[in-house]
Amino acid sequence: MTEAPAPVLPAAAFQRRLLEWFDDHGRHDLPWQQARTPYRVWVSEIMLQQTQVTTVIPYFERFMARFPDVAALAEAEQDEVLHLWTGLGYYARGRNLHKAARAIVAEHGGELPVEVEALAALPGIGRSTAGAIVAQSSGERAVILDGNVKRSLSRLHAVAGWPGRLAVERRLWALAEHYTPHERLPDYTQAMMDLGATLCRRGTPECRRCPFADVCVAHARGEERRFPESKPKKALPxxxxxxxxxxxxxxxxxxxxxxxxxxxxxxxxxxxxxxxxxxxxxxxxxxxxxxxxxxxxxxxxxxxxxxxxxxxxxxxxxxxxxxxxxxxxxxxxxxxxxxxxxxxxxxxxxxxxxxxxxxxxx
DNA sequence: CAAGCGTGGAT
DNA sequence: TATCCAAGCTT
CATH class of the missing domain: 3.90.79.10 (Nucleoside Triphosphate Pyrophosphohydrolase)
Incomplete structure (x- = not known):
């Protein structure tokens, strides 16, 4: 039985380092960061599930031009939604987005709820996506744990085990919860994702530029690549x-x-x-x-x-x-x-x- | 908990 | 060229 990892820094120190790094080196001009409404953040978060930023951008722009708000999306035919999703993959995301838009019109007066519970009750929105929407568009405190955050936190604390396992995921959620501030939620949330996407990358992490290199357990061991552990693989039928x-x-x-x-x-x-x-x-x-x-x-x-x-x-x-x-x-x-x-x-x-x-x- | 769900980027 | 896997969620 492995011990739950202790935080490598007090929350305040972690936040200070991260936000200072973000101000200079984070991404501040992604399309969904402009005119940041709950609707735009929602659509971007769904498109970004298991999908890279560069792939998403053109789809996001086309989608927003055709469906500028919840009402436009709710009124559309599913066929047209899927047409704009063609090539993006995981089409259940598009079907669920459309279903959720209709539910938002029917049950929330056409306004996206900005509470984690209500959001996670909508089709296609889970715990992490709900947290991302709340943190980025309302500024209220909400915790995310996406692939970027999982990778960074597992390296920082050398968390053993595949994150798909419940026990491992629980530890990562606890760490994410520990570090999450009460202020600057949109910046903090974006900063955590930027850290994982631009520095703490899967194959070639740039530890030299990382604000946490001096406290990172995996880095101290020279074992960045071993975290997070990968999913047990099976042969493709x-x-x-x-x-x-x-x-x-x-x-x-x-x-x-x-x-x-x-x-x-x-x-x-x-x-x-x-x-x-x-x-x-x-x-x-x-x-x-x-x-x-x-x-x-x-x-x-x-x-x-x-x-x-x-x-x-x-x-x-x-x-x-x-x-x-x-x-x-x-x-x-x-x-x-x-x-x-x-x-x-x-x-x-x-x-x-x-x-x-x-x-x-x- | 495992299986199912897509496509393209990176190595 | 083959393999891994990315801002996960649903069943």
């Missing part, structure tokens, strides 16, 4: 699928909406089948007049938890009526504002340059 590229006489492609949850939930995708037989059986029922072409070469798409081996299966049909509710014809030349799975989007953009009936190269 491979799943196999066929994607039907059914085109009609006008060059439009048949899309299918994915189930509301799970992989690419709510997004539009090419119809997928486990094998050729299942695909053929579907065609026999829904598009008996179609002509199957030679499959295009398979490619592998790697996800966090599995590999997906995709074989694109081109087919043609003159016309197909009654596509039903969860299907639509889609013209790659004039795309609709709908959410498209990234590999599907890539395949469809290929259609614009290559002929399906004469695939290029060996």
């Amino acid at each position: 491979t799943r196999v699928t066929r994607m039907l590229l059914l085109r009609d006489g006008q060059g439009r492609v048949l899309l299918e909406q994915r189930p509301a949850s799970g992989l690419w939930g709510g997004l539009w995708s090419l119809p997928q089948f486990d094998d050729e037989a299942a695909l053929q059986a579907w065609l026999d029922v829904h598009a008996p007049a179609s002509r199957l072409e030679a499959p295009r070469p398979a490619f592998t798409h790697v996800f966090s938890h599995f590999r997906l081996e995709i074989t694109p299966q081109p087919a043609r049909i003159e016309r197909l009526d009654a596509v039903g509710e969860a299907r639509r014809w889609y013209d790659p030349e004039s795309p609709d504002a709908i959410g498209l799975a990234a590999p599907v989007k890539a395949l469809l953009s290929e259609l614009r340059t290559f002929s399906l009936s004469a695939p290029p190269g060996p």
